[in-house]
Amino acid sequence: MTHDLTRYHRQMLLPGFGEDGQRRLAEAKVLVLGCGALGTVVADMLARAGVGRLVIVDRDFVEATNLQRQVLFDEDDVAQALPKAEAARRKLARINSAVDVAAIVDDVNSGNIERYAAGVDVIVDGLDNFETRYLANDFAVKHGVPYVYGGAVGTTGAAYAILPHTERGDAPWERLEEGSKATPCLKCLFEQAPPPGTMPTCDTVGVLGPAVAIVANFEAAEALKILTGNFDRVTPTMLHFDLWSGSFAQLKVARAYDDGDCTCCKHRRFDYLDGRLGSGTTTLCGRDAVQLTHRQHAGRLDLNEIAARLRAHGNVMTNRFMLRAELADNGREYELTLFTDGRAIVKGTREANVARSVYAKYVGT
Numbered sequence: 567m568t569h570d571l572t573r574y575h576r577q578m579l580l581p582g583f584g585e586d587g588q589r590r591l592a593e594a595k596v597l598v599l600g601c602g603a604l605g606t607v608v609a610d611m612l613a614r615a616g617v618g619r620l621v622i623v624d625r626d627f628v629e630a631t632n633l634q635r636q637v638l639f640d641e642d643d644v645a646q647a648l649p650k651a652e653a654a655r656r657k658l659a660r661i662n663s664a665v666d667v668a669a670i671v672d673d674v675n676s677g678n679i680e681r682y683a684a685g686v687d688v689i690v691d692g693l694d695n696f697e698t699r700y701l702a703n704d705f706a707v708k709h710g711v712p713y714v715y716g717g718a719v720g721t722t723g724a725a726y727a728i729l730p731h732t733e734r735g736d737a738p739w740e741r742l743e744e745g746s747k748a749t750p751c752l753k754c755l756f757e758q759a760p761p762p763g764t765m766p767t768c769d770t771v772g773v774l775g776p777a778v779a780i781v782a783n784f785e786a787a788e789a790l791k792i793l794t795g796n797f798d799r800v801t802p803t804m805l806h807f808d809l810w811s812g813s814f815a816q817l818k819v820a821r822a823y824d825d826g827d828c829t830c831c832k833h834r835r836f837d838y839l840d841g842r843l844g845s846g847t848t849t850l851c852g853r854d855a856v857q858l859t860h861r862q863h864a865g866r867l868d869l870n871e872i873a874a875r876l877r878a879h880g881n882v883m884t885n886r887f888m889l890r891a892e893l894a895d896n897g898r899e900y901e902l903t904l905f906t907d908g909r910a911i912v913k914g915t916r917e918a919n920v921a922r923s924v925y926a927k928y929v930g931t
């Protein structure tokens with residue numbers, strides 16, 4: 567469908583935007599990875615702004631506890647147990663019918679990201695785990711696609727737009743008159759994924775709706791700058807804040823590329839994309855269970871620390887080899903068994919997506 571430009575009048579008035587910027591948006595394609603609290607706000611803003619094509623990928627269904635912050639969903643979506651990507655697509659179609667939204671209900675992994683991210687101009691992070699973020703970062707660096715990172719938990723949030731260093735150094739942001747605007751990648755910034763269990767997750771410490779909305783809107787703004795070619799306006803620092811204490815910081819992270827020896831963007835090794843790192847999943851036949859392996863975290867789990875947090879959610883027992891927790895989640899019962907080497911078995915499902923979701927919710931990533 568064609569875009570009637572009149573509805574974008576207030577946006578086209580902005581410096582560096584204009585009709586040209588608006589036409590660029592109409593031609594653009596954005597991948598929104600994850601459609602929870604961050605992803606719904608990002609998709610909402612980008613659809614309203616007139617981004618031509620949105621690809622939304624999410625593995626979950628809408629639950630009542632999502633409604634506190636996931637702005638595209640309502641009680642009808644919960645009653646119908648709609649997949650988030652599909653519920654988002656339906657809502658966005660009513661907001662801006664000129665936007666082509668592809669709703670994909672799937673777990674993003676090394677086997678499918680090349681397909682979902684093919685031809686996109688920007689990847690925006692609406693994810694809840696670092697493993698998939700590193701996968702997205704690998705793709706972004708390999709193919710020279712900007713990747714806007716964002717994360718929020720509790721009352722805190724962080725966001726940063728990554729303009730990757732490309733192999734030939736010929737991306738538009740690397741060839742500006744005032745010099746290259748290429749940034750460190752996610753791997754430069756966080757060398758290793760925090761071990762599962764050490765990062766708080768929204769399901770264990772909660773999350774403040776406005777904190778997520780700030781992160782997501784910052785991400786959306788950076789994406790709009792990138793899509794309209796305003797690379798000189800991309801924020802060179804990482805936003806970090808805690809709304810509860812009222813502290814805001816702009817972290818100077820630009821030196822992380824020069825100072826580091828990044829395996830991803832300097833040595834161009836894509837461990838997550840090539841499937842060398844990341845969690846494998848195996849359905850355990852006849853046991854109504856799925857096994858997850860987190861190879862990169864071997865021997866690093868503190869089961870007692872995780873057990874202390876999980877006790878708020880159900881019965882937990884531990885011994886020196888493993889932790890077992892009974893968890894009631896969205897009306898279903900799961901038994902999570904977690905081993906010190908990061909391996910986990912989720913009983914109560916045969917679907918890898920469900921098991922990974924339970925793991926991400928209660929253990930972290």
Ligand SMILES: [Zn+2]
Nearest residue numbers: 751754828831
């Ligand atoms: Zn890097």
